[in-house]
Amino acid sequence: MGSFNKCIETLETCLSDAKMKKSSVEQVILVGGSTRLPKVQHMLQEFLDGKELCKSVNPDEAVAYGAAVMAAKLSGSTVKSVQDVLLHDVTPLSLGIDVLGDVLSVVIPRNTPIPTSNAKEYYTTYDNQSFIAIEVYQGERSRSTDNHLLGKFSIYEIPPAPKGVSSIMVRFEIDSDGILTVTASIESSGKMEKLVISNESGRLSKEEIDKMVNDAEKYNLEDQEFKKKAEAYNALDDCLYRMKNKIKEHRVKTSVHPEILKLMQKAIDDKAEWLEENQAASLAELYNMKVDLEFICKPLL
Incomplete structure (x- = not known):
């Protein structure tokens, strides 16, 4: 039954990746020798709510025929019926870069048809930052270092x-x-740097890709928790940065009572020190610290 169940799991993954519901499937064509098995056919039909299966195609010939057409296409066949065939491929895993907090920021999601192109805008994370190190990762985990490093460069x-x-x-x-x-x-100067990664330079094998997809499902809840915590940490850090700058403004110094200014300055200093000493703080602690800081520093807002 374990082997039979894998067939259904593959279908569920396929529909999920395609963002389709079972009701959207118009026709089911059986391809591959294992689809001859009555048990597989029964489970498939049951999974698709009784939909009739198309058995007019020879399941063994279909695979061989597809492989032959693809080989002919790749070898530059001049047969028109082969030339008219358009081969589609997709990215097997998401591609992105490491951002503040060891979080993977996805630029090209998994299963995007190729060729493809996409861009994202990023900002400096501290004052007078003179360079950015860009680490390119392949994978489905929220934490960058849980994914596969393809390469890195700096601008x-x-x-x-x-x-x-x-x-x-x-x-x-x-x-x-x-x-x-x-x-x-x-953006401001137009200066540019680039990194080229070929299929041979450090890309993952099919087995490694399957493992990464399975790991992403296995650690899904853990990854969600990590991402929320990283976002809460960055939100508190950004809030502290804004308050530190606001309290120095002339308008604030002249319009807010000195005692209240002292109270706010102490809150900013205390929270900054706490954040530095509590890198492993919980999501609730980070959230409460931000709420508390915003409440005390309300005059600044």
Whole structure:
């Protein structure tokens, strides 16, 4: 039964990846020798709420025929019926970069048809940041280091500016041969750096890809918790940064009572010290600290 159940699990994954419901399936064509088994046919029909199965195609010939057409296409056959065939491939795993908090920021999601291109804008994470190290990962886990590192590069000469002002556009492009090109450009100056990753340079095997997909499902709840915690940590850090800058403004110093200013300054200092000493704080603690800080520093807002 374990082997039979895997057939249904494969179908469930297929529908989930395609973002389709069972009711959207118009026709079921049996392909592959194992679909001859009455048990497989029964389970399949049951899974698809009694939908009739198409058995007019020879399940063994279908696989061989498909392989022959693909081989002919790749070898440059001049037969028109082969030339008219369009081969589609997809990215087997998500592709993205490491951002603040060891979080994977996905630029190209898993199962995106290739060739494809997508870009995301990122901002500096501290004042006068002069360079950004870009680490490119492949995988489905929320924590960057739980995924597969494909390569890394850096972009320098970012103009001096406060945190979050300078922006860097990161573009991922995958061509029809599966070659990935990652480009980073500084928006204000136009300076650009890039990394090219071919299929041979460190990409994962089918077995490794399957393991990563299975791990993502296995650790789904743990990954969600990690991502929420990282977001809460960054939110508190950003809040502290805003308050530190606000309290220095001339308008605030002249309009807020000195005792209240002292109280707010102490709250900012205390929370900053607490955050530095409590890197492993819980989600609830981080959330409560931010709420408390915003309440005390309400005059700044």
